[in-house]
Amino acid sequence: xxxxxxxxxxxxxxxxxxxxxxxxxxxxxxxxxxxxxxxxxxxxxxxxxxxxxxxxxxxxxxxxxxxxxxxxxxxxxxxxxxxxxxxxxxxxxxxxxxxxxxxxxxxxxxxxxxxxxxxxxxxxx
Amino acid sequence: xxxxxxxxxxxxxxxxxxxxxxxxxxxxxxxxxxxxxxxxxxxxxxxxxxxxxxxxxxxxxxxxxxxxxxxxxxxxxxxxxxxxxxxxxxxxxxxxxxxxxxxxxxxxxxxxxxxxxxxxxxxxxxxxxxxxxxxxxxxxxxxxxxxxxxxxxxxxxxxxxxxxxxxxxxxxx
Numbered sequence: 001x002x003x004x005x006x007x008x009x010x011x012x013x014x015x016x017x018x019x020x021x022x023x024x025x026x027x028x029x030x031x032x033x034x035x036x037x038x039x040x041x042x043x044x045x046x047x048x049x050x051x052x053x054x055x056x057x058x059x060x061x062x063x064x065x066x067x068x069x070x071x072x073x074x075x076x077x078x079x080x081x082x083x084x085x086x087x088x089x090x091x092x093x094x095x096x097x098x099x100x101x102x103x104x105x106x107x108x109x110x111x112x113x114x115x116x117x118x119x120x121x122x123x124x125x
Numbered sequence: 126x127x128x129x130x131x132x133x134x135x136x137x138x139x140x141x142x143x144x145x146x147x148x149x150x151x152x153x154x155x156x157x158x159x160x161x162x163x164x165x166x167x168x169x170x171x172x173x174x175x176x177x178x179x180x181x182x183x184x185x186x187x188x189x190x191x192x193x194x195x196x197x198x199x200x201x202x203x204x205x206x207x208x209x210x211x212x213x214x215x216x217x218x219x220x221x222x223x224x225x226x227x228x229x230x231x232x233x234x235x236x237x238x239x240x241x242x243x244x245x246x247x248x249x250x251x252x253x254x255x256x257x258x259x260x261x262x263x264x265x266x267x268x269x270x271x272x273x274x275x276x277x278x279x280x281x282x283x284x285x286x287x288x289x290x291x292x293x294x295x296x297x298x
Contacts, residue, residue: 063287069183072182076179079254080258088259088262101262107277118288
């Protein structure tokens with residue numbers, strides 16, 4: 001059972017290996033500079049910086065994230081659908097299962113069109 | 126198999142502790158992501174593939190993205206290190222102790238709860254995703270469509286709520 005997961009392990013090791021080797025090479029090849037508190041402070045035309053260094057994020061990010069959660073749940077149902085469809089095809093139940101999923105996706109298509117029409121997905125305004 | 130259990134549960138608990146130890150809320154959230162991934166791997170070792178995929182897709186994918194956006198939106202800063210409040214720590218230890226005693230006494234009441242280690246399922250032929258799919262798209266067709274309507278209502282709610290905020294903002298200007 002375990003040897004089925006060998007590709008997953010390989011992919012994981014390639015991903016971590018790439019990240020670690022990139023960081024390591026940049027440390028080894030790059031010139032290291034000495035840093036101190038004054039050098040690291042923000043320089044703004046010689047004035048003392050006022051206020052926050054980090055920008056506030058727009059609330060539009062939150063709307064996009066909420067819509068992403070909703071359509072993510074749609075994908076959760078597509079996963080067993082994709083896995084079982086071949087079995088249903090063999091049993092001759094394919095039409096019912098197809099229309100079942102079509103109805104579900106159709107309802108969510110209405111939701112998508114609503115969000116699109118109301119401009120929830122447009123970045124301007 | 127039991128070695129994998131110890132690796133993944135150790136990973137999970139270690140990063141779970143990191144979630145509360147980290148001062149920066151963004152690194153706490155990312156530690157929680159790794160903790161969730163360890164949990165998903167534990168589900169795979171129990172042959173619960175569907176829950177594992179949902180764990181990765183919904184929790185680590187969607188919910189944690191939402192958490193990160195909320196942290197950015199609310200502009201939560203790095204915490205300053207605090208002094209130890211011994212009363213709070215003592216209270217926490219008492220609550221934890223009570224919880225563990227309760228858990229052991231409840232689990233000890235069952236025959237399955239008395240074994241030291243949960244036995245790992247032997248055959249992987251038991252395919253939970255296929256079983257779930259076979260149920261959802263035949264017996265629970267209507268419920269699936271109702272769920273679609275529920276998600277539609279949620280979408281409308283998100284759009285309406287975010288719209289109203291925009292209007293109030295323009296009135297204030």
